[in-house]
Amino acid sequence: MPKVKPHRTSPSLDMTPMVDLAFLLVTFFMLTTKFAPEEAVVVDTPSSTSEIRLPESHVITISVDKDKRVFFGLDDDEIKSDLLTQVGAKYGVSFTPTQAKNFHAVASSFGTPIEKLPALLNLDGEQRKLVKQEGIPADSVNNQFIEWVVAAQALSRKQYGKPSYVAIKGDGNADVPTVKRVIKLMQDKNINRFNLITDLETKPVAGK
């Protein structure tokens, strides 16, 4: 009697379709991911139940941190250079082409008075992170902040046909007077719609 040999199947299976799919997805996510821009300031936003997402582009971000510093940020690359020139001209500060180029990296969030901006732009990326920025002056005496906002709004309207969204990103521990002052300054310029950036929180059921 011959021994019955069990039929041996190879334990390796064909992984090719799985790998194909995995790489397809990797490619997809790699191309669609937009990394969060470098933030000059750490802001811990409070959470809310709102589910509206921040628009992808044409956003002016105004960050208020817990030390009452105000930061300005713009995400549209096309108008950054013009913005710098315009606001610089208003305060009699001119920028070299290299500085203007560096501004593209800085403009997503910065908080430096315009007088000190050239010095900041001369630094390279690593050094710039170490600089402690003091915040953009935003009071009735020296109101550079509103100049940035108004100039950015005007440029955005010219370039894209609509004003930018104004997003306020406040730290949970930021004080109310600073936030209110920022809002009031913009209301004076007839900007009345704001978006408060928050984290997502699950919505409780009202009426329980």
Add this chain to the structure above:
Amino acid sequence: MAEIQQQADSGGKGGKKRAKKMSTKIDMTPMVDLAFLLLTFFMLTTTFSKPTVMEVAMPVKPKPGDEQPPIKASNALTLLLGEGNKLYYYDGLLDGNTKPELKLSNYGADGIRKVLLQHKSNPQLVVLIKPDDKSNYKNMVDILDEMNITDTKKYALVDISKPDQELIKSSGL
């Protein structure tokens, strides 16, 4: 994945010397590991990178000469955001003659949310939110969020007034 090389039976008996055939299969496991690691990373970063926003529309600056209609005291509910995450509220408006009763509440589900829901029976209700200078921004966001949760349509962010601050002080809450 461990590959088991199935040894071909060598027929023995001095056939032709063949060049040794290498298996065409390579071990793909490390590559697949890496691919999935990257996949996980990108999947997680894309979903969480977009923050949410809360839309707030402030009233347009009134033109000089425009008369704003006053709010009737019976339709008003005033919330005072105090320091140390305290929240006070009173019905009606504060003026020289009437002194409304100040009540203490909190930001939790059992606190101001119940009060707001009770007041919802009045369709004309206007909620006045007055953040104190010592309250923090989180309180403001919380209370605006509470307006969304309870679906309160008419509310306004108002500066806190001196009498309001004195009312908090004198109430001792």
